[in-house]
Amino acid sequence: MTGRDCARGLAVLAAAPLLGVVPLVGAAGGAQADGPGPSGHGGHHGGKGKGQKGDHGHKGKGKGKGKGQGRPAPHAKPVKHKKKARSVRLHTSGPGRTVLPGRTYDWPFAVTAKGPARTGRAVFRATLPKALEFVSGRRDCAVSGWTVECDLGAVRPGETVAGMIRAKVARRARPDEALRMPATVTWRGVRDAEDFPVARVARTADLVMVKTAPATARSGAPISYELKVRNRGPATAEDVFVHASGPVRLLTGNAACIPETRGFVCGVGSLRPGETRTLRLKVLPAGNVRSGKVLAYRSRVTSSTTDLNPGNDSATVRTRITAKKSTPKKGAPKKSPVKKGHAAQAGGKKHAPKRPHAGTPQSKRAGAK
Known part of the structure; x- marks a missing residue:
């Protein structure tokens, strides 16, 4: 410190009691007061962030609030747990x-x-x-x-x-x-x-089978059958077929029929609700169906459409086979018809001749004798 500076310091200390100012002693031993310095600039202020330029033009760092200093650390907000929604x-x-x-x-x-x-x-x-x-x-x-x-x-x-x-x-x-x-x-x-x-x-139908046949038929003679297939609905019956089973052989028919193991099958096609299809068939019984036997002939109808009432899809008819009609041999004499009166006399009791009544020529001759 120079002599001039020392003198200035002593003068300030001497005037301090008179002015009522408390002298501040700096780090270098010099007294500094708040307020503008000799050059018209403010001095160092504690409690402020960055120091201002001092007497020598240098920035001083204050001990007050600076970056990262003086502020309390921010508290983290508590995390609220959300309630689980129902x-x-x-x-x-x-x-x-x-x-x-x-x-x-x-x-x-x-x-x-x-x-x-x-x-x-x-x-x-x-x-x-x-x-x-x-x-x-x-x-x-x-x-x-x-x-x-x-x-x-x-x-x-x-x-x-x-x-x-x-x-x-x-x-x-x-x-x-x-x-x-x-x-x-x-x-x-x-x-x-x-x-x-x-x-x-589902698309459904109700197919009904009705079948008719003669009650009797002679052995070796063809038999005629009639089949009626009706669709009661409510939907159209698709792919309708009639299956016939029995010891018979198909002769003629009005439908496309092909033989099966025991019988044949006939294609009908499709039937709309309320529609009826009639099949007429002529068959010949097998050779083992002789006279005196009853021929059972069963038929049933099928369709690719579901049938709600399968109980009426089939029908069975029975025909009794009778003996063949006898025919006379060639060259044999024909027997003449015999009247009932002659047949009775020939095979019955012999009747005595009636006696002639009195007065008749026969009775007179009998009396003369």
């Missing part, structure tokens, strides 16, 4: 792609509950199409109109409850009609919906 899931199944009129089928379903650990009541509902008739249901099911409601009871979270609807396909159901059944389930205020798989009404 939900319910409906699963449905069906009897298959096609169903038959008049038959009864099952439509199963299952309900799965998810959510917080709390039990709730579950209710299942389904709407039946008009072609289905409600029969019964599992899990306390009842029907009102076309709506089926099943009370599944209390269901715990994570639990799966199974149920089922049993319904009958109406006989009036149209062929190829689509059976759609929407369904819903509710559990603790949440809801899920899912339709049952679509099932279609």
Whole structure:
């Protein structure tokens, strides 16, 4: 420190009591006060971030708030755990792609509950199409109109409850009609919906066989048969065939017939609902069908279309075989017809001649003798 600087310092210390200013002693032993310095610039201020230029034009670093200093470390926000939302899931199944009129089928379903650990009541509902008739249901099911409601009871979270609807396909159901059944389930205020798989009404028919034959036929003579095939519907019967079985041989017919192992088969084609086809056949019994025997001749009708009533698809007729008609041999004399009176006299008792009455020429000659 130079002498000038020392003198300046002593002067300041001497004037300090008079001015009421507390002298500040710097790191170098010099006194510094707050406020503008000799050059008109502010001095060093503690508590501020970056120091300003001092007397020598250098920036000083303050002990106050700087970068990364003086501020408390930010606290991490607590992570809020979201509550698991409750939900319910409906699963449905069906009897298959096609169903038959008049038959009864099952439509199963299952309900799965998810959510917080709390039990709730579950209710299942389904709407039946008009072609289905409600029969019964599992899990306390009842029907009102076309709506089926099943009370599944209390269901715990994570639990799966199974149920089922049993319904009958109406006989009036149209062929190829689509059976759609929407369904819903509710559990603790949440809801899920899912339709049952679509099932279609199968194409069906009701074929009826009627067969007629003579009651008797002579041995070795052909026999004529008449077969009538009728389709009662409701759909068209496709690929219709008539199968005939028996110890006979086909002679003629008005259909395309081919022989089988025991009999023959005749193609009919397709029959629309209400249509009737008539087949007329002439057959010859086998040689072992002799007189006195009864010939049983059975026929049945088949189709690629499902028949709802197979009990009337066949018919059996019986014909008694009689002896052949006798014919006279060539050259043999014909017997003359015999009158009843002569036959009676020839084979009966001989009657005595009647006595002549009195007065007749015969009686007079008898008396003369």
